[in-house]
Structure formats: C-alpha cells, structure tokens
Amino acid sequence: MVSLEKVHGMKKWSDGIYLLGQFNKLKTGSWLLVHNQEGAILELPPYLKGEESPAKLALEESKKWGIKIKYLFCTHAHNDHITSKTVREFLEYFPQALLYLQKGFRTNRNCNTELRDYLKEAFKKKKTKSQSLLQCQKQVRYFDESKSLNLGGETLHLVHAPKHSWTDTFVIFRGAVFSGDWELNTIRSVHDGKRTAVSKQARLRAIDKMLDFENDYNYKIHKVFSVHANDRRDNVFFPSLMEDTKVNRKLW
DSSP states (O other): OOOGGGOOSSEEEETTEEEEEEETTTTEEEEEEEETTEEEEEOBOOOOTTSOOHHHHHHHHHHHTTOEEEEEEOSOOOTTTBOHHHHHHHHHHOTTOEEEEETHHHHOTTSOHHHHHHHHHHTSSSOOOOHHHHHHHHHEEEESSEEEEEETTEEEEEEEOOSSSTTOEEEEETTEEEOTTOOTTSSOOTTTTSTTOOOHHHHHHHHHHHHHHHHHHTOOOOEEEOTTSSOEEOSOOHHHHHHHTTSOOOOO
16 A cells, blocks of 8 residues: 555645645635545535546545545535535545535525535435435435544544635644635625625634634644635644634735
C-alpha cells in the first residue's frame, strides 16, 4: 500500500487533508479527508464540459491509494457545491458510502431547488423502481445541529452554523475546519439584501456556537480552510477569529 505522503496527483493541505481538484466557473474544491485508509469526500461540485467528473476523479484516486470511501459531505446547498447530478454520480461510484447532509438540504426553500426536489422525491413514503432514488434512500442521512463520526479512528465533526447560507455546515477534522463559504472577519454576508440571506441574529448564534465548540468538545482548531481553496489560515487562534467575525466590517 502506497503512502499518501508521496502523493503527486492531489495537493496536500494538511495531514490527512488533500485537494482533489477545483471545478466549475467558481473553482469549487472537492477534497479527500483520510485516516488509516478510510476516507471521506467533501463537496460534490458540478463540473464544466471538458472537466473530469469529481466523482470519477475521487474513485480513481481512492483506488490508487487503497482508500475506502466511507462518507460524503457538502458544506452548503448552493449549486456550485452540489447538484442532483453529482449526488447521483457519487452515490453510484461509492455505493458503500453514506452521504451526510444538514436537514435543510431537503426542506429549506432557499436551497438549490432541483437538488431539494430530488431529495424530497427520494424520501417520499412510497415504493420506487428508480435505481437512483433507491440509492439515495439507502445512502443519504440527515442531521440537525451536529453529528460526530469516526473516520479510521479519528473523530470528524459536522456542525450546523448558518451565516453564508441556511445550510452552512462546518466540517472539522484533524484540527482543521472547513468553513464552506463563510465570510470571515465580518458579520456581513455577500447575500445581504437578498430574500435568501441568513438573518443577523442567526449569524450571531452560529458564531457563538462555534465559539463554544472547543470547550464543548474538548477540541482545538488550528487551521481554517475555505472549500474553494482560496483562503487558507494556519496557526489560528480560533476563538479570536470567531469574535472578530462579529464585527460589522466592510470587506467588499
């Protein structure tokens, strides 16, 4: 079995954290999280004509390095991060994996409409002959506020913390947190003024929730990554970053 420390096709960001590639016009990253040959894929983004399917790339890399993909995740339900097409592809390529999503992916009217309708259809209380919908029923799991999972003996945390979108999920693994598309260092959001914007009260609750995380879980966060791979922060003092994110600061 080849050591992932020698990997060349993927970009290593931290121990057990690799960027598989970036996809679509917004360059959304798809990531491999791995420990003791068990893996998880973070983000199931759509891709442009001429780009390789992220699901196919994930399958190729996991086979190459002898990794069993146990979980699939997505940080929020915007259509540059996940679509029903990419969900179908990932579930087909990884029939043993469980896809964990915050429950708003299926219920929130402000989410990706075609994805929401696909997930709702799959979980209607009726029989279906559709293989795609059957796979969805079998492999998709929903959580509300938080979920802790075991990946190769390492704990991985999913925490619902809405700021950029109502389905925002922090993915925390090996001392690093993926903050999705959170606008850090300001309480503001790029969606301010839109019907779909998260309320300021909900944003403050989410920040306070993340402020409490380290004490609640006896866990230290040292790194913060954007899933687009355009914001990397090492050696952070996480509580200070969260406090600073409460400031009404104009950054764009």
